[in-house]
Amino acid sequence: xxxxxxxxxxxxxxxxxxxxxxxxxxxxxxxxxxxxxxxxxxxxxxxxxxxxxxxxxxxxxxxxxxxxxxxxxxxxxxxxxxxxxxxxxxxxxxxxxxxxxxxxxxxxxxxxxxxxxxxxxxxxxxxxxxxxxxxxxxxxxxxxxxxxxxxxxxxxxxxxxxxxxxxxxxxxxxxxxxxxxxxxxxxxxxxxxxxxxxxxxxxxxxxxxxxxxxxxxxxxxxxxxxxxxxxxxxxxxxxxxxxxxxxxxxxxxxxxxxxxxxxxxxxxxxxxxxxxxxxxxxxxxxxxxxxxxxxxxxxxxxxxxxxxxxxxxxxxxxxxxxxxxxxxxxxxxxxxxxxxxxxxxxxxxxxxxxxxxxxxxxxxxxxxxxxxxxxxxxxxxxxxxxxxxxxxxxxxxxxxxxxxxxxxxxxxxxxxxxxxxxxxxxxxxxxxxxxxxxxxxxxxxxxxxxxxxxxxxxxx
Amino acid sequence: xxxxxxxxxxxxxxxxxxxxxxxxxxxxxxxxxxxxxxxxxxxxxxxxxxxxxxxxxxxxxxxxxxxxxxxxxxxxxxxxxxxxxxxxxxxxxxxxxxxxxxxxxxxxxxxxxxxxxxxxxxxxxxxxxxxxxxxxxxxxxxxxxxxxxxxxxxxxxxxxxxxxxxxxxxxxxxxxxxxxxxxxxxxxxxxxxxxxxxxxxxxxxxxxxxxxxxxxxxxxxxxxxxxxxxxxxxxxxxxxxxxxxxxxxxxxxxxxxxxxxxxxxxxxxxxxxxxxxxxxxxxxxxxxxxxxxxxxxxxxxxxxxxxxxxxxxxxxxxxxxxxxxxxxxxxxxxxxxxxxxxxxxxxxxxxxxxxxxxxxxxxxxxxxxxxxxxxxxxxxxxxxxxxxxxxxxxxxxxxx
Numbered sequence: 001x002x003x004x005x006x007x008x009x010x011x012x013x014x015x016x017x018x019x020x021x022x023x024x025x026x027x028x029x030x031x032x033x034x035x036x037x038x039x040x041x042x043x044x045x046x047x048x049x050x051x052x053x054x055x056x057x058x059x060x061x062x063x064x065x066x067x068x069x070x071x072x073x074x075x076x077x078x079x080x081x082x083x084x085x086x087x088x089x090x091x092x093x094x095x096x097x098x099x100x101x102x103x104x105x106x107x108x109x110x111x112x113x114x115x116x117x118x119x120x121x122x123x124x125x126x127x128x129x130x131x132x133x134x135x136x137x138x139x140x141x142x143x144x145x146x147x148x149x150x151x152x153x154x155x156x157x158x159x160x161x162x163x164x165x166x167x168x169x170x171x172x173x174x175x176x177x178x179x180x181x182x183x184x185x186x187x188x189x190x191x192x193x194x195x196x197x198x199x200x201x202x203x204x205x206x207x208x209x210x211x212x213x214x215x216x217x218x219x220x221x222x223x224x225x226x227x228x229x230x231x232x233x234x235x236x237x238x239x240x241x242x243x244x245x246x247x248x249x250x251x252x253x254x255x256x257x258x259x260x261x262x263x264x265x266x267x268x269x270x271x272x273x274x275x276x277x278x279x280x281x282x283x284x285x286x287x288x289x290x291x292x293x294x295x296x297x298x299x300x301x302x303x304x305x306x307x308x309x310x311x312x313x314x315x316x317x318x319x320x321x322x323x324x325x326x327x328x329x330x331x332x333x334x335x336x337x338x339x340x341x342x343x344x345x346x347x348x349x350x351x352x353x354x355x356x357x358x359x360x361x362x363x364x365x366x367x368x369x370x371x372x373x374x375x376x377x378x379x380x381x382x383x384x385x386x387x388x389x390x391x392x393x394x395x396x397x398x399x400x401x402x403x404x405x406x407x408x409x410x411x412x413x414x415x416x417x418x419x420x421x422x423x424x425x426x427x428x429x430x431x432x433x434x435x436x437x438x439x440x441x442x443x444x445x446x447x448x449x450x451x452x453x454x455x456x457x458x459x460x
Numbered sequence: 461x462x463x464x465x466x467x468x469x470x471x472x473x474x475x476x477x478x479x480x481x482x483x484x485x486x487x488x489x490x491x492x493x494x495x496x497x498x499x500x501x502x503x504x505x506x507x508x509x510x511x512x513x514x515x516x517x518x519x520x521x522x523x524x525x526x527x528x529x530x531x532x533x534x535x536x537x538x539x540x541x542x543x544x545x546x547x548x549x550x551x552x553x554x555x556x557x558x559x560x561x562x563x564x565x566x567x568x569x570x571x572x573x574x575x576x577x578x579x580x581x582x583x584x585x586x587x588x589x590x591x592x593x594x595x596x597x598x599x600x601x602x603x604x605x606x607x608x609x610x611x612x613x614x615x616x617x618x619x620x621x622x623x624x625x626x627x628x629x630x631x632x633x634x635x636x637x638x639x640x641x642x643x644x645x646x647x648x649x650x651x652x653x654x655x656x657x658x659x660x661x662x663x664x665x666x667x668x669x670x671x672x673x674x675x676x677x678x679x680x681x682x683x684x685x686x687x688x689x690x691x692x693x694x695x696x697x698x699x700x701x702x703x704x705x706x707x708x709x710x711x712x713x714x715x716x717x718x719x720x721x722x723x724x725x726x727x728x729x730x731x732x733x734x735x736x737x738x739x740x741x742x743x744x745x746x747x748x749x750x751x752x753x754x755x756x757x758x759x760x761x762x763x764x765x766x767x768x769x770x771x772x773x774x775x776x777x778x779x780x781x782x783x784x785x786x787x788x789x790x791x792x793x794x795x796x797x798x799x800x801x802x803x804x805x806x807x808x809x810x811x812x813x814x815x816x817x818x819x820x821x822x823x824x825x826x827x828x829x830x831x832x833x834x835x836x837x838x839x840x841x842x843x844x845x846x847x848x849x850x851x852x853x854x855x856x857x858x859x860x
Binding site: 189192389 | 502574576577594614616617618630631633635637639640643645647650651653654655658661663664665666667668669717722771773774776778779811
């Protein structure tokens with residue numbers, strides 16, 4: 001395989017596609033180019049001060065919640081959505097600018113990968129303002145750290161605690177529940193096992209990771225009290241409004257058994273110990289290795305590649321940069337070309353990167369992404385977006401991509417020579433069929449539409 | 461009914477197809493039977509949809525989620541003196557009274573863990589385990605029809621697992637972008653000629669768009685591009701159009717998300733009640749849109765599993781096991797509840813927390829495929845639902 005093809009693989013499979021100039025910058029050392037991004041990623045272009053914090057987002061929905069109680073519920077929901085929408089859009093804009101402009105596109109892809117691994121979704125109005133904060137506060141700072149640190153940050157984050165309902169999960173023998181019991185209050189207190197289950201199933205061990213319903217229930221008890229300030233409006237509240245707090249009044253006392261280990265720790269230490277053990281579990285290593293391989297290599301990566309990634313993870317105690325270095329050192333990575341069908345997210349960003357188009361409004365990005373089926377921060381499920389070609393097939397899905405390609409080309413007009421552009425972003429990798437189609441196009445505009453619709457452009 | 465060739469004249473997608481000289485029509489359907497599969501993702505609370513109000517343990521077990529008895533304010537809509545329907549399902553109840561609905565209760569697939577995603581995989585692949593097959597049972601049913609051919613359409617952009625497989629399947633969702641010109645579309649089709657993955661999808665899209673005729677923006681009213689999810693109405697209306705077309709698909713799959721009510725589920729009002737209202741309106745709309753072919757239609761509504769019998773700590777319910785399913789349509793011999801009721805007392809529950817399953821959901825699928833679409837028991841047991849011999853279909857679900 002020629003160097004040229006490897007250069008295209010580096011920018012395309014590991015990034016959001018090349019923008020003109022990228023291929024010559026990568027030159028003859030694509031692996032080194034990727035390695036540099038792991039070691040020294042470029043920073044954020046957006047000003048962090050412009051982005052709301054999760055604390056502010058929680059505070060605003062708590063205050064709206066309190067107002068809403070008084071009268072019409074649906075009006076309150078609409079008001080909440082309206083006030084949160086600009087916050088949501090700020091995050092869409094910030095991550096888009098990173099994806100389109102960053103000189104470290106591999107790093108940005110890793111951010112998207114982990115953000116999707118720990119997916120929260122703007123399905124409920126109170127999540128609108130929160131979804132983006134998880135990526136910027138808990139994912140981004142740990143992409144180049146240890147998995148256990150990222151895991152800890154995510155499970156304590158208000159976005160996760162809200163989306164997976166843990167903020168109001170209360171131990172049946174906790175102080176709050178016992179106190180309420182004495183006073184024969186109507187409200188029943190109990191655990192909500194949603195977060196515990198998804199940590200085991202999605203975040204760490206994986207669905208066949210060997211846990212039982214008892215493990216789920218016990219783990220849910222372990223993390224009772226993991227919440228944030230402002231949940232209660234009385235003396236039971238702890239911490240500062242909108243900030244993570246361990247509320248001991250909600251916590252189920254006593255030791256718990258999870259995955260054949262007893263956890264006798266008190267308070268928050270109990271949950272932290274379980275999370276650390278889960279992060280170091282070999283099922284977690286296998287689960288993460290498989291996901292990374294399917295994301296960056298192909299829909300059916302070899303078990304050898306997965307094994308090597310898993311080994312790297314276990315031997316380095318979940319040190320992610322070590323795992324990434326192993327990934328870009330795998331032969332399979334450089335032997336396969338165009339082995340992945342781009343998701344709409346990858347596709348839209350690669351179109352805009354090719355054109356070096358910086359959106360003026362977040363709607364210019366959120367619009368096409370949602371039409372193509374992957375609205376930002378809205379996977380609709382804690383499992384995140386699916387990652388293989390079969391999940392994204394469908395005549396209508398392809399047709400909408402084609403319509404998007406045509407409408408973008410219409411806006412660009414005739415000023416670009418599509419064949420020359422194709423060489424700048426895909427080198428010599430176009431098939432004869434595609435090359436001919438581009439060269440016979442009746443206008444530059446039509447040629448550009450064909451380039452964006454071509455099989456090579458839609459794969460990575 | 462609009463004849464397809466009439467709107468072919470003004471459909472851009474159709475003229476692109478002519479340029480391709482492709483096989484134009486959907487495979488000519490040999491049957492008048494229609495089947496609509498509706499999948500509610502997220503685990504619909506079967507005990508909320510179909511309260512067993514006369515079970516002596518019902519009220520105590522459900523606590524704040526309980527629905528009042530029929531006849532009381534906001535009470536359940538009675539069906540048979542034991543089961544009712546949620547008060548937000550009045551249209552479904554009306555159809556029940558017209559004997560067009562069979563309600564099945566204590567239903568589950570053979571999956572016994574509590575992951576949404578694995579449960580959905582197993583429900584859709586039709587085998588005994590989540591990774592039991594890469595294709596879906598409805599697609600395998602399509603490839604095994606003897607002596608007739610049938611097309612299916614997914615009312616979604618991407619094709620759900622239940623329709624993945626060897627039989628070519630179409631998909632449709634409302635057009636939102638400006639239509640591309642037919643010359644460009646024809647060139648794109650030619651560019652795809654040597655790439656099966658792209659060519660087959662593109663050809664199917666051109667055909668489907670041609671059949672759908674003029675772009676339907678009805679799902680987009682009042683909605684800016686990129687905002688929220690499209691309402692299900694447009695998909696339901698489109699199913700009606702496709703299934704009415706004499707050369708169109710005979711099978712349609714609709715999906716609905718957002719049934720995972722872990723918190724603030726509500727009882728006769730609230731989050732889940734709103735979902736039921738939407739579902740109810742959509743089922744009524746489907747009946748209306750299907751017009752005359754409703755008489756030949758069976759609709760099956762299922763979810764991947766049910767929810768805990770008891771309320772959890774956040775006024776919601778957690779992942780459970782058995783739930784409820786609906787079989788409705790003009791062809792259905794309805795007006796009854798099918799349930800081998802396990803009871804709601806603590807000792808009757810599955811793992812002391814969930815409604816115990818007493819009916820395998822494949823029994824429903826098998827009886828529809830056999831009695832309505834004439835697929836042989838042999839094919840059903842061998843290919844469509846492998847190793848399911850002991851799961852026998854329900855009796856007399858179709859009007860004789």
